[in-house]
Amino acid sequence: MAKDKKASKNQEENEVLEAENQTVAEESTEEKVEESAEAELSAEEKLEIELAEAKDKYLRLYSEFENFRRRNAKERIELIKTASSDLMVELLPTIDDFERAKKANENQDDIEAVKEGFGLISSKLMKTLEAKGLKLMETEKGTAFDADLHEAVTQFPVEEEDLKGKIIDTVEKGYYLGDRVIRFAKVVIGA
Secondary structure (H helix, E strand, O other): OHHHHHHHHHHHHHHHHHHHHHHHHHHHHHHHHHHHHHHHHHHHHHHHHHHHHHHHHHHHHHHHHHHHHHHHHHHHHHHHHHOOHHHHHHHHHHHHHHHHHHHHHOOOOOHHHHHHHHHHHHHHHHHHHHHOOEEEOOOOOOOEOOOOOEEEEEEEOOOOHHHEOEEEEEEEOOEEEOOEEEEOEEEEEEO
16 A cells, blocks of 8 residues: 555656646747747838838938939020020121121112122121031032922922922022931922
């Protein structure tokens, strides 16, 4: 019996130890679950913080871009308004020449002097414009009609067979600015 009591006591102690071990294991598992939950919360919080930072950066970048766009549009409008100012400044002496010629021609009897004066002013004006890139379009009689350069005002019947479909007269001269046509030549075509 003493052995049975001892065995029973040992068995009880083992059961108590097992129960304690199980309780410790359960507590350890619960702590691990709580730690992982805290880790998940902190990961979620980290993601929320990163999202807030990304939104802030996006809003700042968007605002900066909008400001840049407005500033660029304003500068473009100012540039368009003042783009021709240097040409205007260079044309002012020619305008002054026209005014002086007009005043001098009021009492002028010699028509040749008037013609010469206006010829000089005209050549000065053309030199100023050519310096800025303006070129006269050549539209001589007998030149082939080109729809990319010429605008046909009318067709006129011609007797010569080689002038049919070609330019026979220029009503209004055409001009290039650089390599770009800024005014098409208005021409009469032989039919």
